[in-house]
Amino acid sequence: MCWAPRSVGRLVAAEFADPTRLAGLGVSMFIRFAAHRELRVSRLVAERLVSAARDALPTRDAVIARRVLAADLVLLADLDQQITQAEQELAELVPASPFRTADQRPRVGGRAGGGLRCRGR
Numbered sequence: 001m002c003w004a005p006r007s008v009g010r011l012v013a014a015e016f017a018d019p020t021r022l023a024g025l026g027v028s029m030f031i032r033f034a035a036h037r038e039l040r041v042s043r044l045v046a047e048r049l050v051s052a053a054r055d056a057l058p059t060r061d062a063v064i065a066r067r068v069l070a071a072d073l074v075l076l077a078d079l080d081q082q083i084t085q086a087e088q089e090l091a092e093l094v095p096a097s098p099f100r101t102a103d104q105r106p107r108v109g110g111r112a113g114g115g116l117r118c119r120g121r
Contacts (some may be wrong), residue, residue: 008034008041010051014073017066019056026050 011034016022025033027046034041059065094101 007061008039008045008049010076013037013069016053018062018070020058022050022053023056060069 012022015033016025022030027043027050029040030045030046030050034046
C-alpha cells in the first residue's frame with residue numbers, strides 16, 4: 001500500500017485480511033510492522049490482535065470475504081480522498097465568508113445559532 005493507515009483497524013484490514021499472516025508475524029514483529037508504517041501500536045493492543053488472529057477459524061467463505069474487504073478498502077481510500085479535497089476547499093472558503101465559525105459548542109441554556117455568527121457582531 002502506498003498510504004499510511006490512520007488506525008490499527010485500517011492497518012489490519014489492509015495488510016492482514018488473512019489472520020494466519022498476522023498470527024505468524026507475532027506481537028513484536030507486528031509492532032515493528034506498524035511502526036514502519038508510521039503507526040504506533042501498544043503491546044497490549046498487539047497482543048490482543050495476534051491472539052484473536054490465532055483463535056480465528058478458517059471458513060470456506062474466507063476468500064470471498066477478503067475480496068469484499070479489498071473492494072471496501074478501495075471505496076474507503078476514495079472517500080478519504082474526497083474528504084481531503086473537501087477540507088482543502090473549506091479551508092479556502094471559510095476565511096472568505098462574512099461569517100465566522102463558533103469555536104465552542106453551544107452551552108446548555110446558551111444560544112444555538114447553528115455554529116455561525118456574523119463577523120460584525
